[in-house]
Amino acid sequence: MTRSIIHIDMDAFYAAVEERDNPLLKGKPIVVGGSNPRSRGVVSTASYAARKYGIHSAMPLKQAYLRCPQAIFLPVNMAKYKEASRQIHQIFRQFTRLIEPISLDEAFLDVSGTDAVSVGKEIKHLINNRLRLTASIGVSHNKFLAKLASEWEKPNGFTVIPKDNIEGFLSPLSVRRIWGVGPRTEAQLNEMGIFTIGDLQQLERGFLQKTFGKLGNELYDLCRGIDNRPVKSSRLPKSFGEEETYYTDEGNMAVLEASLAEFSQSLGERLRDKGLLGRTITLKIRYDDFETNTRSMTLMNPIAEPDKLYKCSLLLLQRARLNQRKIRLIGLAVSNFIYPGEPYQLTLW
Numbered sequence: 001m002t003r004s005i006i007h008i009d010m011d012a013f014y015a016a017v018e019e020r021d022n023p024l025l026k027g028k029p030i031v032v033g034g035s036n037p038r039s040r041g042v043v044s045t046a047s048y049a050a051r052k053y054g055i056h057s058a059m060p061l062k063q064a065y066l067r068c069p070q071a072i073f074l075p076v077n078m079a080k081y082k083e084a085s086r087q088i089h090q091i092f093r094q095f096t097r098l099i100e101p102i103s104l105d106e107a108f109l110d111v112s113g114t115d116a117v118s119v120g121k122e123i124k125h126l127i128n129n130r131l132r133l134t135a136s137i138g139v140s141h142n143k144f145l146a147k148l149a150s151e152w153e154k155p156n157g158f159t160v161i162p163k164d165n166i167e168g169f170l171s172p173l174s175v176r177r178i179w180g181v182g183p184r185t186e187a188q189l190n191e192m193g194i195f196t197i198g199d200l201q202q203l204e205r206g207f208l209q210k211t212f213g214k215l216g217n218e219l220y221d222l223c224r225g226i227d228n229r230p231v232k233s234s235r236l237p238k239s240f241g242e243e244e245t246y247y248t249d250e251g252n253m254a255v256l257e258a259s260l261a262e263f264s265q266s267l268g269e270r271l272r273d274k275g276l277l278g279r280t281i282t283l284k285i286r287y288d289d290f291e292t293n294t295r296s297m298t299l300m301n302p303i304a305e306p307d308k309l310y311k312c313s314l315l316l317l318q319r320a321r322l323n324q325r326k327i328r329l330i331g332l333a334v335s336n337f338i339y340p341g342e343p344y345q346l347t348l349w
């Protein structure tokens with residue numbers, strides 16, 4: 001069966017988010033990586049206006065400053081980029097569950113069985129509309145070609161690589177365009193007189209294997225546009241949990257409540273990071289005699305907010321009726337995950 005794969009790569013993501021959130025930055029050379037260009041940091045992302053000066057990711061900030069002293073240097077605001085990434089993934093999930101994130105701003109989608117070109121266009125449109133950001137999108141029948149397509153006309157690109165005449169399409173391209181060919185392999189190939197993918201297509205599988213080992217095998221397939229790697233979606237976790245064993249057995253309610261408040265905070269953050277809501281909250285208590293009890297509640301309306309998690313945990317703690325017993329360990333877990341806006345089955349009581 002022919003697969004349909006989409007590769008999405010946000011354009012100058014961190015810089016684009018900053019630019020979106022501060023109109024004064026529009027079109028200016030922006031360097032995200034640190035607010036002090038004299039510090040030892042490196043460039044995380046440079047806006048396209050900054051790239052014109054030769055500034056690129058992983059370059060020391062000092063060097064970026066030398067190339068463009070008037071550039072605006074900003075610290076990395078990871079929480080903000082994660083939030084944007086979460087919203088982008090929310091859009092992806094409207095079309096498929098087969099999503100393989102490569103980084104915050106890059107992912108493969110397997111949309112086999114759909115009209116991949118319209119799905120790609122719709123995703124591009126939604127990202128633009130809801131997030132006011134641009135993505136470059138590539139559509140093809142495997143991961144290698146989809147990624148090649150998204151790089152084709154960056155930024156704000158949309159490229160489809162169809163199935164026919166793949167070898168001819170690939171042959172004039174530099175070997176560097178092949179996934180897995182870094183500067184070292186490229187130099188090695190160049191030394192052998194291999195510069196284009198077409199040159200590579202002339203070599204036999206056995207020879208490539210002998211010279212490059214496992215990579216040689218891949219090169220033989222990739223230069224012909226053959227790539228059977230699946231889109232590996234990360235499975236939804238079953239639950240998130242936090243627990244603490246006290247140094248000495250604990251009977252003080254204020255201490256127990258403080259632990260629960262701390263757990264609620266970190267569980268809330270983990271839910272938010274993954275863009276999930278939880279419906280079941282479980283309290284675990286181990287007494288000083290090692291007897292262990294769990295109590296849980298399943299909510300009509302799923303939650304992710306730390307204060308709501310905390311309220312639930314206090315209710316469960318009340319129901320546990322400690323009766324002055326001392327506690328060795330306390331834990332809090334959240335499970336029964338759903339994505340926001342997703343329909344879910346109500347449990348019948």
Ligand SMILES: [Mg+2]
Pocket residue numbers: 009010011012013105106
């Ligand atoms: Mg990107």
